[in-house]
Amino acid sequence: MATCDPVMKEHLTQVESHPGSTSYLSPAVQNEFIHLMASAVRQSLLRGIRKARYYGLMFDSTPDLAHREQMSQVVRYIEFDYERKTVHVRESFLGFIQLSLKDAESLTEDILKRLEKDGMELQDCWSQCCDNDAVMAGHRSGVSQRIHEKNNLAVFVNCDNHSLNLVGVFFSRSVQRWEKLRNAVPVSVKSESETRWSSRTEAVKPVNNHLEEILQVLQDMIDDEDENLETRSDARQLCNRLLTYDFLTLLGF
Known part of the structure; x- marks a missing residue:
């Protein structure tokens, strides 16, 4: 990076000429920088969502490359610009939630905990979208039904793309x-x-x-x-x- 960034070049020159000085180049420090930037971006997105107030939830769980179960969190909302008199539909990816269990009760609890942590009122959720897996979309005890029982305005919308995406490799998809x-x-x-x-x-x-x-x-x-x-x-x-x-x-x- 120093070959095209004069600030980085100056920093490396300073570090090399002063052995033992703080370089901020260790993996731990780099990961901390990334975490701080990600946190700042996430908080900015959450401020926009809370400003819009009403939102739609989109959740999907899938194993990662290390075969750990994780759930993606995406929020759909309307962004108003009153000065320019414009309206935009936004979809913001807020991160992954690591899961320990994949039953409907546990998934619902994880979702509600994340909403509470993010300062998002469940009563302001007016839609929810997920795949047609029984755990998520089951009309008796699925995640969507459990959320609907707590807020009957949270209308369930099935994601047809997931119906195709569920066709995957036998062992790795579970x-x-x-x-x-x-x-x-x-x-x-x-x-x-x-x-x-x-x-x-x-x-x-x-x-x-x-x-x-x-x-x-x-x-x-x-x-x-x-x-x-x-x-x-x-x-x-x-x-x-x-x-x-x-x-x-x-x-x-």
């Missing part, structure tokens, strides 16, 4: 499935890269070396009556594909 796979297979099943051919070999190796364990995990899911019908059905289809002559023959190659 924390519970991934955990069962990890307990059975000592290495991680990897995804292939479109740009690196060597990654295709790395993606196939765990399946080739631990095929029996993977098949056993799938069979356990098929036989487990506590699993939902979708999981058992998907596991059965995947198991049948793994046991085809073509798959078993080409896997070694």
Whole structure:
């Protein structure tokens, strides 16, 4: 950065000529700078939301790359500029909420706690949008229904894009499935890269070396009556594909 930033160049020159002086270049300090800037941006967004008063909630939970469950928080609101006499619809991403449990009661509690922490009144929420998963959109005890019971003005709007997005990789789209796979297979099943051919070999190796364990995990899911019908059905289809002559023959190659 110093090659194109004279302020940074001057700072590095000062640090190099004075060993032991404070440089502010350690990873801990850099992370603190990032955290402070993120906090400032978030507080600015929250001031705009509170100024608009009424808002819509959009929540979605998904595992991150480390397979930890997290929920994204997006707020939709109307921004008025009375001087210019303009009106804009805004959607602000406010961050991720780390989740420990994924049942409707726990998710609702996490959402309400975050709203309270952000100083946003639930009674000012006039819409809520999420995917059509039973935990989120269930009309009896889903998250949307629980929020609607606390504020009947919070109208539920289904997100059709999520209906398509739910079609994903079998194991990685569920924390519970991934955990069962990890307990059975000592290495991680990897995804292939479109740009690196060597990654295709790395993606196939765990399946080739631990095929029996993977098949056993799938069979356990098929036989487990506590699993939902979708999981058992998907596991059965995947198991049948793994046991085809073509798959078993080409896997070694």
